[in-house]
Amino acid sequence: MSSLTDFEVKLRRFSFESKLEVCRKVAHTIDTNFPPKNPLKIFANLQQKRILDDLPITSFLFELEYMALASTIYGEWNGSISLLSDYEDFRKITNSYKDYGTAPKKKPIEGPEWYMYFLRLGLQQHKSPSLLYENLHIYDYFYNFTDNNLDLKSIFLSEFKYDYSSYVLFIICLFTLSSTTNNPLDIKTIINSFSRLKQLNANMIIDMINILGATRNELLDLHDSYKIPNRKYRILDYNPFTKFPILNYNNYLYIPVPQYLFGAITEGFYHQLCEEQGLRFRENFGKHVLEKYIGELLRQNNHGYEIIPEFEYGKEKKKSPDYIIVKNNDLIFMEIKAATPAVTLRGDDTEVFKKQLIKGYGNGVLQCIKKENDLNHFAMMHTKFPKHLKNIYYIIVDLEDFHIPPGELITNIVKELCEENKVKYIEERKPLMLSVQLLISLFEEYDGDIFDFMETWSNDKQIKFPNTYIDYSKVDVKELSSYKYFWNIIESVRE
Numbered sequence: 001m002s003s004l005t006d007f008e009v010k011l012r013r014f015s016f017e018s019k020l021e022v023c024r025k026v027a028h029t030i031d032t033n034f035p036p037k038n039p040l041k042i043f044a045n046l047q048q049k050r051i052l053d054d055l056p057i058t059s060f061l062f063e064l065e066y067m068a069l070a071s072t073i074y075g076e077w078n079g080s081i082s083l084l085s086d087y088e089d090f091r092k093i094t095n096s097y098k099d100y101g102t103a104p105k106k107k108p109i110e111g112p113e114w115y116m117y118f119l120r121l122g123l124q125q126h127k128s129p130s131l132l133y134e135n136l137h138i139y140d141y142f143y144n145f146t147d148n149n150l151d152l153k154s155i156f157l158s159e160f161k162y163d164y165s166s167y168v169l170f171i172i173c174l175f176t177l178s179s180t181t182n183n184p185l186d187i188k189t190i191i192n193s194f195s196r197l198k199q200l201n202a203n204m205i206i207d208m209i210n211i212l213g214a215t216r217n218e219l220l221d222l223h224d225s226y227k228i229p230n231r232k233y234r235i236l237d238y239n240p241f242t243k244f245p246i247l248n249y250n251n252y253l254y255i256p257v258p259q260y261l262f263g264a265i266t267e268g269f270y271h272q273l274c275e276e277q278g279l280r281f282r283e284n285f286g287k288h289v290l291e292k293y294i295g296e297l298l299r300q301n302n303h304g305y306e307i308i309p310e311f312e313y314g315k316e317k318k319k320s321p322d323y324i325i326v327k328n329n330d331l332i333f334m335e336i337k338a339a340t341p342a343v344t345l346r347g348d349d350t351e352v353f354k355k356q357l358i359k360g361y362g363n364g365v366l367q368c369i370k371k372e373n374d375l376n377h378f379a380m381m382h383t384k385f386p387k388h389l390k391n392i393y394y395i396i397v398d399l400e401d402f403h404i405p406p407g408e409l410i411t412n413i414v415k416e417l418c419e420e421n422k423v424k425y426i427e428e429r430k431p432l433m434l435s436v437q438l439l440i441s442l443f444e445e446y447d448g449d450i451f452d453f454m455e456t457w458s459n460d461k462q463i464k465f466p467n468t469y470i471d472y473s474k475v476d477v478k479e480l481s482s483y484k485y486f487w488n489i490i491e492s493v494r495e
Contacts, residue, residue: 004235007097008070012077014084016216019071020247021184022084023064023256028179030056031259033131036179043087051087061259063094068256069239072216072247073223100235112350115409119353120236122403123346131477132175132262136168137485138436139266141293142285149288155281159273161207164265168489169199170208171261184252197493209253212264213246228347236346243268267340267400286338286399290436291322294336294397297440298323303449306384313380320380321371327451329390333371335364340400354413357404361433362417364396368431369423393454394431401435407463430458434466440482441467445475 011019025042029035029052039052084090104113143164145152156164177193178185187209191202214222219240226238245260246253255261274282291310298307305327311320325332339360344352372392374380404410418425432454434442446453446469456469477483 002100003096003098004100007093007100008074010093010096011067011071012074013082014076014089015081016071016076017184017249017252017254018084020068020254020256022090023068023071024178024254024258025182026055026059026090027061027064027257027259030059030061031132032056034175034179038180040179041182043090044085045087047087058091059094061257063097065239065241065257066097066235067094068241069223069237071256072219072241110408112353112409113348115405115407116348116350116353118405119403120233120346122401122405123236123341131480131482132259133172133486134482135266135437136262136489137482138293138440139270140164140168140485141296142289143269145289145292147288150284152285152289155273155277156269159276160211160269162204165489166199166204167208167265167269169197169493170194170205171212171265172486172489173197173200173493174255175258175261178255178258184254186252190253199493209246209248212244212261213248213253214240214244215248219244219247226343230348233347238343238346243272270399271340282338286336290338290399291336294334294436294439295323297443298325301443301450305449305451308382308384311382313374318374318380320382321368324382325450326384326386327449329386329388330393330451331385331389331391332393332395332450332454333368334395334397335367336397337364337399339398339402341402345402356402357410357413358417360398360402361396361404361410361431362414364433365394365414365429365431366417366421366423368394368396369418369426369429372426373423391455391458392429393451393458394429395439395454396431396433397439398433398435401438402433404433405463405465406433432457432466438466441470444480445470445472447471447474 022042025040028040029042039048041048043051045051082089084093103117104111107113143152143156146154153163160167173194174190177190181189187206190209191205194200194205222240222243223237228234228237239257239260241247241257241260242263245257245264246255295307295309305325308320308324308326310322312318313320321333322336323332323334325334337360341360342352342356345356371380375385375389375392414431415425442450442453448456453469457466
């Protein structure tokens with residue numbers, strides 16, 4: 001019996017409700033950014049202080065995520081069921097899971113198996129933002145966007161009934177309520193707790209719970225639709241709680257991973273809109289919403305550089321990069337993709353890995369190389385280009401982080417793509433792939449401007465993730481745009 005199977009078997013001895021409640025309370029307890037004001041009563045154990053000191057060291061959110069999923073999909077014993085109320089029982093269960101690994105055996109470290117292993121670790125352990133409110137302000141812009149090309153604000157209202165700021169206020173309040181209560185939540189408790197908020201009435205609260213919630217059977221059906229065929233990797237299965245963080249069960253509302261509330265109304269709502277509106281919506285979103293948002297970021301964080309939006313050039317009316325940034329004798333080509341990692345990326349199919357890499361990165365690099373060739377042959381020209389060009393950098397911005405580690409394998413896949421398109425790969429370039437949030441981090445947290453970063457990144461021969469160049473010890477959280485947005489919401493309630 002594998003350690004993961006042992007974990008799943010042991011879980012079945014305890015009641016469903018008690019397992020989900022332990023997940024919720026532990027998830028709050030180990031949250032270093034938003035710990036509960038007062039310790040939650042998780043276990044019937046006299047050594048509460050030792051337990052509370054121990055949990056942040058021994059337990060991790062990704063473990064609780066799978067515990068909540070496994071508790072939901074595997075059910076309980078037919079015999080007598082116990083309450084999961086003893087800390088030692090919890091430790092025995094989770095310790096049996098900690099030994100489970102999916103690392104490749106007898107495979108070269110530079111091979112695709114290890115790349116996919118590191119990618120899976122990223123998708124498993126780093127998909128949650130370090131700050132819960134990190135993405136809220138980004139999606140506030142998206143879901144309130146309206147122009148002649150796309151009225152996303154109206155689409156959002158038609159799909160989710162209420163405006164985005166109402167959802168932000170609701171999940172902040174629900175998360176806070178969850179972090180202060182020792183008992184399972186119900187609709188009456190939530191309505192009574194929020195009764196003094198003029199922005200949320202009882203009907204709104206019930207509707208939002210229904211939109212963000214599901215029954216156990218609905219979660220089971222959703223899991224079955226997306227589960228990884230190779231069950232060795234089942235710990236990486238799509239977790240339906242990311243879409244429906246609230247479980248309606250026996251007249252109570254369970255939130256086993258309260259941190260999921262924030263993801264559900266940001267990227268979660270985006271994926272629902274893509275499903276409902278179709279491929280055309282994603283294309284329009286990338287062209288008319290995401291590109292404009294990146295343009296505003298560039299203007300807001302301008303440190304003495306010129307910004308050139310996409311323009312047509314040549315008789316064939318080719319398109320320049322989405323943005324070209326000019327500073328002194330250097331250029332940055334920026335291509336923007338409304339790309340997000342597919343659920344199938346969590347498996348072990350190397351072809352899926354390759355297709356996803358090309359979608360989120362390779363096609364952007366190929367576009368940049370073509371544009372650079374046109375520039376070198378004077379086909380792509382602009383009055384703001386420097387007369388004596390020194391450096392050209394490539395940045396590919398995706399909507400979400402793919403967690404694909406940089407390295408030789410990635411470069412070789414892009415080279416193959418270039419060969420297929422009869423384009424010569426430019427060896428001197430070291431393209432940068434990042435998410436919208438990481439781009440904001442570079443603007444707000446990196447000690448230098450974006451050209452300083454690209455120079456450092458391009459000249460470093462080591463394989464690193466982009467955020468390793470940020471010294472987070474020097475970051476003032478209160479100066480971040482995400483923090484200011486979050487506290488504006490809080491202040492609106494206080495008023």
